[in-house]
Amino acid sequence: DAGITQSPRHKVTETGTPVTLRCHQTENHRYMYWYRQDPGHGLRLIHYSYGVKDTDKGEVSDGYSVSRSKTEDFLLTLESATSSQTSVYFCAMSESTDTQYFGPGTRLTVL
Amino acid sequence: SQQGEEDPQALSIQEGENATMNCSYKTSINNLQWYRQNSGRGLVHLILIRSNEREKHSGRLRVTLDTSKKSSSLLITASRAADTASYFCATEETSGSRLTFGEGTQLTVNP
Numbered sequence: 001d002a003g004i005t006q007s008p009r010h011k012v013t014e015t016g017t018p019v020t021l022r023c024h025q026t027e028n029h030r031y032m033y034w035y036r037q038d039p040g041h042g043l044r045l046i047h048y049s050y051g052v053k054d055t056d057k058g059e060v061s062d063g064y065s066v067s068r069s070k071t072e073d074f075l076l077t078l079e080s081a082t083s084s085q086t087s088v089y090f091c092a093m094s095e096s097t098d099t100q101y102f103g104p105g106t107r108l109t110v111l
Numbered sequence: 112s113q114q115g116e117e118d119p120q121a122l123s124i125q126e127g128e129n130a131t132m133n134c135s136y137k138t139s140i141n142n143l144q145w146y147r148q149n150s151g152r153g154l155v156h157l158i159l160i161r162s163n164e165r166e167k168h169s170g171r172l173r174v175t176l177d178t179s180k181k182s183s184s185l186l187i188t189a190s191r192a193a194d195t196a197s198y199f200c201a202t203e204e205t206s207g208s209r210l211t212f213g214e215g216t217q218l219t220v221n222p
Contacts, residue, residue, distance in 0.1 A: 102153035
C-alpha cells in the first residue's frame, strides 16, 4: 500500500475507553490525513496534518484528537470511545495537495 | 455536506461492456480525482483531472470534466471482472487543500 501502514488493523473496545490508532509512512510525505468510512456517508475527513506538529480539523472532528511529533507518524486518539465511533478508519498521505495514498484501514468496533 | 455525488449508486454490467460513472459537485475546484476501492481495502488513486482540462485518458480509463455543469464522468472501457470495486470521485476545492469525497458507485462486472 505505497509505504503507509496502519495499526491495529482490527480493534474491539468498550464505550468510554481511550483508543489510539497509529498511521506510519515511509515516504517522507508532508501531508497526512485521517478519514472514517461509514455506509451512506462515503469518506469523511476527521483531522489532517500539513507538517510536524501542524494539524487542523476536518468535517467530523468532534470526539477525536491527533498528534504528529514525527513526519512518519500520525496518531488518532478517541479520548472516550462511543458506539457512534464504530467505523472503518483510513489514514492517507500526500506530498502535495493532489494525489493521496491510502493505508489499508482499521476496523474499530465500540461495544 | 458532500461535495461530490456519484451516480449511479450501483452498476452491474457484463465483462467486455463499458461502464460509465458520473460525479457532480457544488463549488469551484482545483482538480477532481477518481479513486477505486476493492472490498476490504484502502482507496487507490486512478486519475486526476485539473480544472483547466476537459478530458484525460489512462489505459482503459477516460475522464471528462465539465466545469460549467460542475460534473465529471469516468468511463471504463472493455470492463473486466477485476474492475469490480467501488469508485469514488474526490474534489479539491479552490478554497482549501483538502479532498472531499462522494459516496461512491459500486461497480459489479459479471464474467
